[in-house]
Amino acid sequence: MKAHDGMYIDGAWRPAAGTDTIEVVNPADEQVIDRVPAGTAEDVDAAVRAARAALPGWAATAPAERGTVIGALRDALAARREEIAETVTAELGSPLPFSRKVHADLPVAVAGSYAELAATYAFEEKVGNSTVHLEPIGVVGAITPWNYPLHQIVAKVAPALAAGCTVVLKPAEDTPLVAQLFAEAVDEAGVPAGVFNLVTGLGTVAGQALAAHDGVDLVSFTGSTAVGRSIGATAGVALKKVALELGGKSANVILPSADLAKAVNVGVANVMSNSGQTCSAWTRMLVHTSQYEQAVELAAEAAAKYGERIGPLVNAKQRQRVRSYIEKGVAEGARLVVGGPESPREQGYFVSPTVFADVTPGMTIAQEEIFGPVLSILRYEDEADALRIANGTVYGLAGAVWAGEEAEAVAFARRMDTGQVDINGGRFNPQAPFGGYKQSGVGRELGAHGLAEYLQTKSLQF
Ligand code: NAP
Ligand code: MG
Numbered sequence: 001m002k003a004h005d006g007m008y009i010d011g012a013w014r015p016a017a018g019t020d021t022i023e024v025v026n027p028a029d030e031q032v033i034d035r036v037p038a039g040t041a042e043d044v045d046a047a048v049r050a051a052r053a054a055l056p057g058w059a060a061t062a063p064a065e066r067g068t069v070i071g072a073l074r075d076a077l078a079a080r081r082e083e084i085a086e087t088v089t090a091e092l093g094s095p096l097p098f099s100r101k102v103h104a105d106l107p108v109a110v111a112g113s114y115a116e117l118a119a120t121y122a123f124e125e126k127v128g129n130s131t132v133h134l135e136p137i138g139v140v141g142a143i144t145p146w147n148y149p150l151h152q153i154v155a156k157v158a159p160a161l162a163a164g165c166t167v168v169l170k171p172a173e174d175t176p177l178v179a180q181l182f183a184e185a186v187d188e189a190g191v192p193a194g195v196f197n198l199v200t201g202l203g204t205v206a207g208q209a210l211a212a213h214d215g216v217d218l219v220s221f222t223g224s225t226a227v228g229r230s231i232g233a234t235a236g237v238a239l240k241k242v243a244l245e246l247g248g249k250s251a252n253v254i255l256p257s258a259d260l261a262k263a264v265n266v267g268v269a270n271v272m273s274n275s276g277q278t279c280s281a282w283t284r285m286l287v288h289t290s291q292y293e294q295a296v297e298l299a300a301e302a303a304a305k306y307g308e309r310i311g312p313l314v315n316a317k318q319r320q321r322v323r324s325y326i327e328k329g330v331a332e333g334a335r336l337v338v339g340g341p342e343s344p345r346e347q348g349y350f351v352s353p354t355v356f357a358d359v360t361p362g363m364t365i366a367q368e369e370i371f372g373p374v375l376s377i378l379r380y381e382d383e384a385d386a387l388r389i390a391n392g393t394v395y396g397l398a399g400a401v402w403a404g405e406e407a408e409a410v411a412f413a414r415r416m417d418t419g420q421v422d423i424n425g426g427r428f429n430p431q432a433p434f435g436g437y438k439q440s441g442v443g444r445e446l447g448a449h450g451l452a453e454y455l456q457t458k459s460l461q462f
Contacts, residue, residue, distance in 0.1 A: 007043050008183035010050035011193025017042035022173050027093035027312040028348045036176040039201030041209035047197035048215040051139045051166040054194030059136045059164040067118030069191055070161055074111035076185035084150060084181055091175045092146060093312040094274055107154035109430045110446065117451055118162035129462050134455040136164035137241060138217030141210040145223040146172035146314050147277040153182050155445045156220045157196060163454035168197045170207045174314050176200040203227065217241065225439055243443035243453050246436060247369040248397030251390035252282035253412060256291065257404030264295050266425050267400065268302035268375060272353050275311045276373035280398035284366060285377045286386050292379050296357040299377060300337045306353040310373060319349040322372030329356050329365040361389050391417045396437030
């Protein structure tokens with residue numbers, strides 16, 4: 001039983017304007033575990049007004065003091081680690097160890113990085129006879145998805161607060177409970193009333209009302225390309241700034257000099273983690289024709305091992321979507337080596353870890369984001385061919401390159417049209433800019449680049 005219900009607006013929990021609710025379902029057993037209010041345009045309006053009223057005070061708060069408050073928020077999140085992990089496991093379905101290590105701990109690291117950045121960032125620069133002030137952009141409408149539900153909230157709210165902005169958050173309908181926990185942590189941390197506001201609800205109702213609201217200066221959205229496009233269009237008409245974190249179809253390029261077994265094993269783990277529901281997952285593995293069959297065998301073995309540990313997909317609709325992609329892969333002539341469209345369990349929205357070989361660049365499963373535990377292995381003849389295939393989608397979010405020497409991998413990575421590339425298994429860095437080339441998005445999140453998205457410049461000439 002959770003401590004609070006309703007909307008968190010202007011520093012207090014208050015009942016929603018309407019009476020509709022959203023059922024929260026545990027995807028591992030399909031049971032309803034809770035209900036949250038389905039916010040309407042009226043709730044969004046109240047939240048935006050509160051955020052607007054709080055803006056002058058928060059924008060005028062010294063950056064170091066904003067950093068102290070974000071540090072307190074970091075501590076409040078860290079203290080709730082277990083509760084956060086259990087909540088994400090219940091509403092998203094990810095296995096508990098992953099919920100602890102990633103869904104709970106990553107947001108703590110990101111909040112910590114902004115506690116520090118708020119205090120150290122240069123909010124003022126000299127350019128010749130000018131002083132340039134970097135000022136908060138204003139009220140932020142944040143719309144987040146369910147796949148890394150707390151991380152995606154913190155990756156928007158922490159830099160916005162560091163910049164001096166105020167926020168209204170509309171989290172995904174599938175994962176609203178961790179968003180409520182986040183609001184409780186905000187409250188505990190002593191964030192002033194109105195600086196952060198939460199409206200739970202449907203994307204087509206509350207999300208749309210928030211994206212279109214006149215009182216919002218910047219819409220920061222993470223989710224599907226289709227919704228991102230429509231939010232971008234609405235914001236364009238209103239001349240509002242947007243930050244869009246969209247889909248991906250990233251390439252894992254294994255050059256012939258690489259440690260093949262390591263590259264394949266890490267590659268498979270990358271795709272299967274979080275049940276394949278990761279926008280930056282390397283869902284296309286590119287292998288030289290001379291090593292192709294060996295790589296397929298290694299990938300099949302690695303994927304089969306995941307069968308025991310993999311969590312469900314978030315909901316029945318996503319499971320259906322992923323199954324249709326698997327069926328399409330078979331229909332278009334790819335070779336199914338592990339997994340398939342059948343449900344591996346009677347209950348829960350599970351999909352078996354699936355690997356396709358003989359995937360050609362034009363196939364649907366080589367082009368579209370599947371958002372499930374499905375790996376496509378493609379063959380290349382030479383480096384030029386590998387680069388053409390790697391760059392041959394509308395997306396450009398992430399990628400990986402493996403080679404015997406780092407320099408060889410770096411030279412290849414520099415020619416990829418994508419926002420971040422892991423070299424020989426380089427670790428995720430929560431302070432490096434994260435975001436997409438091409439249709440993977442507009443803008444960057446995390447670190448100092450993520451903070452800059454929430455600032456606008458004012459030049460004073462002397
Ligand atoms: P989505 O619909 O784009 O959801 C993202 C967020 O936007 C949610 O909070 C959603 O609310 C909201 N939203 C939906 N329609 C809206 C609208 N018209 N105006 C304003 N906000 C709106 O994504 P999804 O349906 O959950 O997932 C579909 C596909 O998107 C996935 O299969 C995957 O390919 C992709 N996806 C990508 C990412 C990523 O990290 N890049 C994350 C999630 C999904 P509701 O929760 O009520 O829908
Ligand atoms: Mg949706």
